[in-house]
Amino acid sequence: MEPRIRQAYEAGRFEEIAFLYAPVGLVVTENRVIRDCNLSFAEMFGYERDALRDQTFSILYPSAEEFQNIRDRGVPKLRESNTYWDERVMARRDGTLFWCRVRGHSFTPDAPLTRAVWSFADLSPVRPYNELTRREREIVSFLADGLTSKEIALKLDLSYRTVEVYRAKLLKKFGVVNTNALFTALGQVDATHVVSRAGEES
Template identity: 30%
Template sequence: MSGGRILTASNQPSPEDGSDALLRQTLLEYQAILDNASVGITFTRKRRFLHCNQRFSEMFGWSSDELRELPTEILYPSQEAYEALTRTARPVLGSGERLDLEIEMKKRDGGTFWCRMLAKTIDPHDYSKGTIYITEDITERRNAQEALLRARDELELRVQERTAALEMANARLHAEIQERKMAEQQIRYLANHDALTGLPNRRLLEDRLEQAIEMARRNVHQVAVLFIDLDRFKPVNDLFGHRVGDLLLKAVAVRLRSLLRAVDTVSRVGGDEFVVVLPEMQSAVAACETAQRILLALARPYSVDGHELRVTPSIGISLFPANGIDADSLLTAADTAMYRSKHTVRGNFQLYQPDMRATGVEA
């Protein structure tokens, strides 16, 4: 490949002319500078090459002589790429500014590579005077940048995948924790509630009764305990089966809950037996009024599984502190009074009296 040349033998000045010799020497020096530059330099006019330096020839595979008068578009991968460059370059060069961009260019053998192109017109008001282009091969730098970008993208992808995996693991752990909490809550609930009616069982009943007693001691109140037994419940089981009997018990539980205050507790303690705790009672009369409401409500007929059923409650009432000072003694007293009610007139209530124990009425 021949080096780029600006001057030819035919147009060299005569050595006898001193000024021409000086000019020739200056031109040779300029050509040496151009040919030893590490970047490609070319001069174009009217979109055609006039000459280039050695580095430009090495980059593109054209000597300066071969390139002369060829159209500049031969160094671009496609006509579209050349036209896009023209649209970008024209307003910049026309304003007298320097064009500076990175672009893909084509070699003589058809291969492409990335270049940084710097360009400036000799006279922005007169394109016919030509344009100087400086071209630097930046393929290695672009490849390194792209490799870094790929590595960054791969790293980001791995981070995203790891983050997603951690989020999934965290979600599973959170779900497992929630399931465990729900299971623990269910266990605690089952440990303190009747499985059939959902009412507090005897364990929770005794705890709430002790709390009511302690509060009554501090506030000088009374606590009433109502022990309820359903009369004529066994015939329902015998005649219609345990399924209907269970539905009836659930219906009784619903009615009891609807009659009581938020501070009251209604509990199923077994079979057809229920216990109601009424804290903050002012008198036995108030407890008896609640018992009367319960009698009337529970005595109304029930529609269960297509059957109209009737049961009546027998209720025994004990009071704190008159009939006991702890949960066991109050429950025993209320149970004793309930049995007195069943042995006298069913469907009624009885207040506990101390002589009930002496007469042997207890269960």
């Protein structure tokens, strides 16, 4: 047993080792800057802990647009209930993308991102990342919002038939037979908790 762990046990400082050695990624943030994280979080993203401290969270996202999209999506939920969770695509240090389940709690509900704590679980073992084109992600996002193919066609200035072709290709790509099964394949949860990727060209 490491001296640090033994000393923490002897002194009753269990919160210290619980944070550091938890088998799920934990991170404390301030205005979307990583103030501290545990070993699992750093390992998940391919960094040393010290390299992540005081870094903006944007370095862990596939694009700046997605970093902003998550903020816009999460803040209203945090203000409403002071908790938030979703499943999203994140980026490791080497550039590989992976699905991640994220849960958050704010210490400053009126300004939810000022100070918060988050947990991150790597879903790679059960859900390998499948690349979607920009147009596929747009259509999945609108489907998740409950829009029909006709409504999506109007939003994207496409024909109804084109949207239906994209939808059929998505079902085939993920080996499913309907939209609900597609959301399950993408996120394993209700579509309202699946954050579609954005900002890349097809």
